[in-house]
Amino acid sequence: MKNDVDRKGINTRLAHGGNNPRDYFGFVNPPVVHGSTVLFPDAATMASRNQKYTYGTRGTPTSDALCNAIDDLEGSAGTILVPSGLAAVTIPLLAFLSAGDHVLIVDSIYNPTRRFADSMLKRLGVEVEYYAPRVGAGIAKLMKPNTKVVFTEAPGSNTFEMQDIPAIAEAAHSGGAIVMMDNTWATPLYFKPLDHGVDISIHAATKYPAGHSDVLLGTVSANADCWEQLWDTYLTMGVCSAPDDVYQVLRGLRTMGVRLERHQQSALELARWLETRDEVAQVLHPALESHPDHALWKRDFSGSSGIFSIVLKSGGEREAHAFLDALKIFGLGYSWGGYESLAVHVNLSDRTVSKVDYPGPVLRLQIGLEDVADIKADIEAGLDALRA
Template sequence: MTKRNDLLSAAGVNTRLTHGGNDPADCFGFVNPPIVRGSTVLFPDAETLSTENQKYTYGTHGTPTTDALCNMVNALEGSAGTILVPSGLAAITVPFLAYLGAGDHALIVDSVYFPTRRFCNTMLKKLGVEVEYYDPAIGEGIEALIRPNTKLVHLEAPGSNTFEIQDVRLITDIAHRHDCVVTMDNTWATPLYFKPLDFGVDVSIHAATKYPSGHSDVLMGFVSANEKHWKALYQANANLGICVTSDDAYQILRGIRTMGIRLAHHQKSALDIATWLESRDDVVRVLHPALPSFPGHELWKRDFKGASGVFSFVLKAEEGRHKQAAAAFLDALTFFGLGYSWGGYESLAVAVSLVDRTIAKGPSGGPVIRLQIGLEDVADLKMDLEAGFKAAAGV
């Protein structure tokens, strides 16, 4: 096993995704780990029962199936440990509850995923935590916002819907000088294109619902912590009684095997379409970090190894007709489904609202349309978008 692990650690990403997580030799030669369902775990004697001195003790504390997925994620992240939770939102709320308490102050990026903001403004407020939002482009200015009671700084890069890139290393270095825990939602890039812990982040967060699953049929989140912050995260999750089923863990582990291949296709197709959109007169702006015209492009190029398949653009529309233009555009689409989430095999489109922003205001000139570019042929997707533009022009 040691030789195998050594070889895997030096192997390419698709090799690691194919062979990581579990060793077939431990599963009677089967290449996939078994789905172990269970709540009760039996102990051989009273002494072992009283000390819980065995690997598995109860279903909520892990199974061989969930462990295989955690091992895979730890190998990708370089983390000390990973917890599996039932949704991407739970992957954010659990670490917030682990590291924050009454009287604490938290700094949250203003381009954050809206359900995260809702949790902060309701549940954290009720628990006595003061939340302050900051501009994603703040850079070294973050230091002026840190107080003696600031305990956590949360990043999301690229930002939700508008894709701002943050200087992760700079912000984490400043936060650590003040003993803050740094958490980061890295769902867009996955650890294949950005590894937060390598840039000083303490806790990396992913909605596994998206690219790790890849098929729009499982809800799950990963939370991976470094050695310093792993114990507190693990204990908080255990105290909350949060877990996932072995069936769902198996589904994610199966999906993650092809994540590298899928991401490469998503990236290529999305950049092709983004470049095409940028050339159009009926598009005001394209919000894609891999485009040289994007304000955070140089930061993205410096720190990220690639781009995924999600980006936004501003549809040109008359003032006062933004909502109608967006609706006409979306209703004319055929291959693009109208629905939330992303990371699956199918293309999706939604009009996004940025009214929740308090610091980082969104772009002007028309409604913001977010696209998830799936695995379809680019020519077909462009044809579909053409129908949307034609419909919007008639508003």
């Protein structure tokens, strides 16, 4: 059954991957196993640990079902599940960096990743350096003898710059470094990092895999060369995920394909409409032909998701707040990837080597599953508030 499913289309694989109902008396969903202690049949088995499950932190049927489904999507040797998207960033960095090492991190990174690097990594004696997102193969000039990790994210957080991932991976590997990628925006449905030279693929499963703004989870998937070291650090840190959270993400995964199609379609329609608005200076969405990195996106990605930013032609915080406060359908909140539309005024003060002098506020829009006409009317109300 499994090999047959592996040859099917993506939505079929999402619907059936991860577990075999026949293993659970025909129930289509795997059991939610709440457990820490696992009993052994005898002392010899306990001494050798020669059974599939030995303790709750080392995996359960529930966590295995989700890990297997993610491995199928990523093409990875193994996946770990951690309690948040940020934990999915921190665990692999701790796994592959030591005191005296040098790490290169893209400047358009998710801000909590930067906070971890600038605090914890530096405190542990790791040299942290940021690079411009469009550096491409030029990253070879930034490599040092002690560079152990190159950390990427594409498109960039909030400003949506694309990265030439294959070129960066080739340069990093030539210098003896491994490559990590935060691929939350595209999911493995629209970009498979390991197929493009990345060693460690990171996702905030809180977003599109869960899909309902009600659970926190992160996944980290590794190729064969990096899997053992990642797994060992995961066990050492003890950052396993709760079974109910794991189950909810597996349930969300079943509909992720059809939800992403709707997010993509609605976001592109609204992004193209916003390009025509006089109040908008620029729409930051790599799937738009006007985006400076559109060719790179088109070359490597097979789709786009539901989050992008707009740059207003003028103004500052007052104008940004006027726009946001006029919204009724959009919620004002962090995160994204759920069924509801969200908006936030972007703060880019953390950038160091990729600063852009935008003419007005940058507003990030998560386009949810509501009707496009209603979302558009809500955005129009926000734009009207600017003129008022």
